[in-house]
Amino acid sequence: MDGDTLYTIGDLARRTGLPVRTIRFYSDSGVVPPTGRSPAGYRLYDIAAATRLDLVRTLRDLGVDLETVRRVLAREITVGDVAAAHAEALDAQIRTLRLRRAVLRAVAKRGSAPEEVQLMHKLAKLSDEERNRIITAFVDETFAGLEVNPDFAAKMRAALPELPDDPAPEQVDAWVELAELVGDPDFRAAVRRMAEFQAEESARGAAxxxxxxxxxxxxxxxxxxxxxxxxxxxxxxxxxxxxxxxxxxxxxxxxxxxxxxxxxxxxxxxxxxxxxxxxxxxxxxxxxxxxxxxxxxxxxxxxxxxxx
Structure with missing residues (x-):
């Protein structure tokens, strides 16, 4: 294409691979307006319009919504701003997809029942803060009111689960098992007995x-x-x-x-x-x-x- 030539919608469709109806939609919505019209009333586009269409197509392929595309073309926001925002959104989506993949692989490995699949997905998608809250509540209940070895208590409080963004199935499996374990009243009672025994030993200097x-x-x-x-x-x-x-x-x-x-x-x-x-x-x-x-x-x- 050279700068003095005008092109029809059909020419642009062949050049870009976009359907004619899509180019017509962009034209009607004002995103890629025609440069002019032929004597017969057909829309014509110059090289600047074709370049604009290329940018629109690229942004749309990257998942940018049409209103944001319009704002980029109007220079209300920069392509860099849009790229940064969408990259961050994609990062979140990728983390979610990786987590779902790990859950599904763990489910396949365990041969989980439907109820367990729901539990695994619910537990796996918790945030780090929510996961830590589960363990912290367990530790708080274990040591409540007891004078235990401060080094051991600090170790318990510092050792918190940090599930990575791209967990392996065995890590998801381990987190689900850990959450079930600390939620088991019998286990909580057993650990409480250990803490009480340790506190008694410390109190009488028998440790x-x-x-x-x-x-x-x-x-x-x-x-x-x-x-x-x-x-x-x-x-x-x-x-x-x-x-x-x-x-x-x-x-x-x-x-x-x-x-x-x-x-x-x-x-x-x-x-x-x-x-x-x-x-x-x-x-x-x-x-x-x-x-x-x-x-x-x-x-x-x-x-x-x-x-x-």
Missing amino acids: PEGMAELTGITLAKAGAAIENGIDPASDAARPVVDELAAAYAGAFGEQDGPDFRARLLHRLEVGGDRRAERYWQLLAVINGWPVPPSMVPVFEWFLAALRR
């Missing part, structure tokens, strides 16, 4: 020192017993239990014996709910942290051996 070291010893000794196929109810388990009980007694500043072992058994039973470990594993999956290996089998072996 042991070197808990991490005790955990390491338990993992090593009971873990080796499991690997060697030692039944916790067998005589072969007794030396392991004696060694572990002595280590715990030393940390508590007490003498090993039946009374101490009864208290140790109670302590391990209160803190031995496997769902507590699952809580931290789920948080790790959601937040993309390394998921630590489970310590439940080791402590369950030690519990069984102590009961004997």
Whole structure:
């Protein structure tokens, strides 16, 4: 096209690939008015009108509504302003689509019932603030009125689920499971008992020192017993239990014996709910942290051996 030539709607349709009726609509609405008319009354367009039509088509293809296109052409707003606003809107749509995709993949993996699909979608589309509120309410209820170890309480409050914009199905799955877990009255009661027990120990100065070291010893000794196929109810388990009980007694500043072992058994039973470990594993999956290996089998072996 050169600058002195005028073109019909048919010429523009062939040039742009737009239907004649679409160009006529833009013309009638004043978005791309004709430059003039032929002696027979047909609309004619110059190169400036054709360029304007190209811009209209591009903006419409990008999802810009016609009124906004009109304002851009009238220079009431800039293309940059429109692009920024639409890019932000598309970002939101992309996040929504990614989340829906992750939910659908998680549903396919779980073989969810219709009711669970609704729950998963509802929980997954919550904002970070709403997700955090669920966990914060759980933590607040757990520690309400108790003087617990401040470091542990701070750890609980700081560890909040942060579902990414493009979550993997296992992250959506983990968030749904975590939300169900903290909403379970039985689990909430179990964690409350743990917090109460810890507060009581702290109040009477009975909390042991070197808990991490005790955990390491338990993992090593009971873990080796499991690997060697030692039944916790067998005589072969007794030396392991004696060694572990002595280590715990030393940390508590007490003498090993039946009374101490009864208290140790109670302590391990209160803190031995496997769902507590699952809580931290789920948080790790959601937040993309390394998921630590489970310590439940080791402590369950030690519990069984102590009961004997």
